[in-house]
Amino acid sequence: MKSKQEQNKKVKKAVFNDSKMSTLTYMRVHKWLYIMLIPGVLYFIMFRYIPIGGLIIAFKNYSPFRGIWKSDWVGLDNFKQFFDTKDFWILLRNTLGISLLQLVIYFPAPIILSLFLNEIKHMGYKRIVQTLVYIPHFISWVIVASLTYQLLNTNDGVVTYIFNTFGITMPEILSKGKYFWGLIVGQDIWKETGYGTIIFLAALSGVNQEMYEAARVDGAGRWKMMWYITLPAIKGTVIMMLILRVGSLLNTGYEQIFLMRNDINISYADVFDTYIYTKGIKNGKYSFSAAAGMFKSVVGMIMVLGANKIAKKAGETGIY
Amino acid sequence: MIKTSRKNKVKTGVADNVTNIIIYVVIGLIGIATVLPFLYVAAGSFATDKELTERAFFIIPSVWSLNAYKYAVNNGNIMLGLWNSIKLTAFGVFTSMAFSLTFAYPLSKSHLRGRNIILNLVIVTMLFSGGLIPTYLVMQAYGLYDTYAVLILMGAISPFNMIIIKNFFQELPKELEEAALIDGSNEIKTFFKIALPLSKPVIASISLFYGVGYWNDYFNAMIYLNTPKKYTVQIILRNIILLASNISDAALDYYDMNGAPPDKAVKMAATVIATVPILCVYPFIQKYFAQGVMVGAVKG
Numbered sequence: 001m002k003s004k005q006e007q008n009k010k011v012k013k014a015v016f017n018d019s020k021m022s023t024l025t026y027m028r029v030h031k032w033l034y035i036m037l038i039p040g041v042l043y044f045i046m047f048r049y050i051p052i053g054g055l056i057i058a059f060k061n062y063s064p065f066r067g068i069w070k071s072d073w074v075g076l077d078n079f080k081q082f083f084d085t086k087d088f089w090i091l092l093r094n095t096l097g098i099s100l101l102q103l104v105i106y107f108p109a110p111i112i113l114s115l116f117l118n119e120i121k122h123m124g125y126k127r128i129v130q131t132l133v134y135i136p137h138f139i140s141w142v143i144v145a146s147l148t149y150q151l152l153n154t155n156d157g158v159v160t161y162i163f164n165t166f167g168i169t170m171p172e173i174l175s176k177g178k179y180f181w182g183l184i185v186g187q188d189i190w191k192e193t194g195y196g197t198i199i200f201l202a203a204l205s206g207v208n209q210e211m212y213e214a215a216r217v218d219g220a221g222r223w224k225m226m227w228y229i230t231l232p233a234i235k236g237t238v239i240m241m242l243i244l245r246v247g248s249l250l251n252t253g254y255e256q257i258f259l260m261r262n263d264i265n266i267s268y269a270d271v272f273d274t275y276i277y278t279k280g281i282k283n284g285k286y287s288f289s290a291a292a293g294m295f296k297s298v299v300g301m302i303m304v305l306g307a308n309k310i311a312k313k314a315g316e317t318g319i320y
Numbered sequence: 321m322i323k324t325s326r327k328n329k330v331k332t333g334v335a336d337n338v339t340n341i342i343i344y345v346v347i348g349l350i351g352i353a354t355v356l357p358f359l360y361v362a363a364g365s366f367a368t369d370k371e372l373t374e375r376a377f378f379i380i381p382s383v384w385s386l387n388a389y390k391y392a393v394n395n396g397n398i399m400l401g402l403w404n405s406i407k408l409t410a411f412g413v414f415t416s417m418a419f420s421l422t423f424a425y426p427l428s429k430s431h432l433r434g435r436n437i438i439l440n441l442v443i444v445t446m447l448f449s450g451g452l453i454p455t456y457l458v459m460q461a462y463g464l465y466d467t468y469a470v471l472i473l474m475g476a477i478s479p480f481n482m483i484i485i486k487n488f489f490q491e492l493p494k495e496l497e498e499a500a501l502i503d504g505s506n507e508i509k510t511f512f513k514i515a516l517p518l519s520k521p522v523i524a525s526i527s528l529f530y531g532v533g534y535w536n537d538y539f540n541a542m543i544y545l546n547t548p549k550k551y552t553v554q555i556i557l558r559n560i561i562l563l564a565s566n567i568s569d570a571a572l573d574y575y576d577m578n579g580a581p582p583d584k585a586v587k588m589a590a591t592v593i594a595t596v597p598i599l600c601v602y603p604f605i606q607k608y609f610a611q612g613v614m615v616g617a618v619k620g
Contacts, residue, residue, distance in 0.1 A: 032506050033432055033507050034426070036508065037438070043419055044442065044445065047473060048445040049441075050458055051450030054450050054455070054458045055451070119343050122344075134606070135358075139598060140535070140537075140554055141538060142555075147591065150357075150361055150561070150587065150588065156584055158376065194354065221336075259562075281453070281456060286457065290451065290453040293452055297449065305447065
């Protein structure tokens with residue numbers, strides 16, 4: 001009985017008086033918390049940090065027979081080689097081309113859709129439409145690619161049939177390089193516009209409905225209310241999303257591009273990630289591709305952090 | 321005063337109604353257009369090849385046929401891929417949840433010493449990674465090449481999902497756990513007996529996030545799996561569709577070895593088979609994912 005009381009005291013102390021303990025006592029009292037951390041910590045070391053350490057092969061001439069440690073150091077040769085290739089500029093052009101097109105066309109799409117959805121007062125109808133437009137977000141890129149081929153291919157795609165019925169020749173969207181960027185952005189719009197509305201609709205749900213009532217009583221029309229009430233309500237969210245989008249200009253979705261890329265459109269379709277895959281895993285130029293990957297990761301990280309800093313300065317809450 | 325404003329309201333109401341109708345129609349069309357490709361492919365999978373070549377576009381086939389599905393089922397590859405994906409997703413979700421929940425719980429305790437160091441190290445991995453090639457070489461060095469283990473372990477904890485769970489744990493009422501601790505329970509027991517039962521919404525939504533991720537993964541499976549018997553449904557589907565679109569040399573080799581490309585209806589049936597499992601869990605996703613997204617928005 002007494003011992004139980006003592007134990008209670010100890011635990012009470014553990015729960016309420018942590019700050020006064022020495023670290024060793026603290027760790028003994030909370031040993032289960034530390035034991036629970038072990039699998040996660042091991043995971044982050046083995047599957048996140050050791051691969052980061054593996055980046056040293058970017059400064060080596062990796063040979064599969066000698067392994068990561070015993071391969072020779074070559075300094076910055078791999079990076080120099082990468083920047084000297086014509087490929088580098090093509091990759092940069094394609095990545096930025098796709099990203100900027102996304103920024104101009106795909107970025108505003110969810111904002112416009114949520115403004116429209118916000119106008120719908122019939123909740124059942126709104127929910128049905130939302131259910132439909134969220135679906136593609138959960139579909140794999142393989143299925144998106146499959147649907148695209150079945151719709152657009154020039155042999156037996158359904159759009160080709162429809163075009164033919166009207167006497168129009170179907171452009172070779174799937175193989176001609178000049179259509180590739182548009183194709184990718186089109187897929188993005190179809191897949192993510194609906195899901196993208198969630199964050200804006202959440203911002204809109206915080207708007208006090210009485211403001212609309214008051215505006216209506218004052219004789220404000222639909223456009224005035226949109227301009228003076230709805231848009232200011234999502235302005236902050238829009239600015240933050242825009243800054244973050246600019247910060248991730250280098251991160252074009254590689255699974256998507258990889259699936260739509262082929263031997264004919266490759267000069268417009270190759271971006272950093274697909275190039276790293278081809279050169280590294282297919283052609284075995286491990287160190288060269290690791291250098292290319294490291295360049296992309298470092299520049300990408302600087303851009304994301306920079307964007308986040310700007311977002312914070314602009315008075316929005318950043319992500320990191 | 322009140323009367324005039326009422327009049328005003330009615331006046332604008334007429335023009336408003338026209339705009340309203342336009343908005344309702346446009347939004348409805350966007351909704352339908354989003355699912356139209358699915359409807360067409362689903363209809364086509366039940367149609368005969370004859371109809372598919374003769375009719376431009378349809379949502380209801382005039383002659384119903386199950387031939388495409390019979391071919392797909394007998395073909396074996398698709399069914400094997402489906403089964404492999406189910407196994408991968410089941411083990412994957414279990415592993416990911418076990419790792420993420422046990423890791424998130426201690427980190428949700430604000431008094432935990434060393435918490436900030438660990439959280440910062442987790443956040444670093446959201447910003448920077450070794451990238452494809454170093455990861456690939458390290459996984460090979462672990463002897464994980466061509467195993468499902470690599471597909472599961474590589475992404476066992478998504479930092480983003482883990483932080484959502486952590487934030488959820490933080491929001492739980494502290495009194496229950498403290499009372500249990502004072503009653504002589506230890507922290508692992510409180511985790512299992514109190515924290516987990518209270519966390520069903522976040523467990524459901526994060527499981528779905530992980531599940532969709534494992535099910536949809538193509539790139540990692542393509543890179544790390546080498547034995548055709550281990551291929552997931554996404555790889556099989558990609559092979560069926562893309563090899564038949566006769567663009568690459570690999571496709572031509574494939575025809576030489578295997579004869580004619582799969583019929584159009586079979587391609588459609590394969591697409592449907594790979595999509596249906598996601599659509600089956602979609603109602604649950606709908607119910608939970610908004611919750612998950614919102615919980616994630618609460619800053620910890």
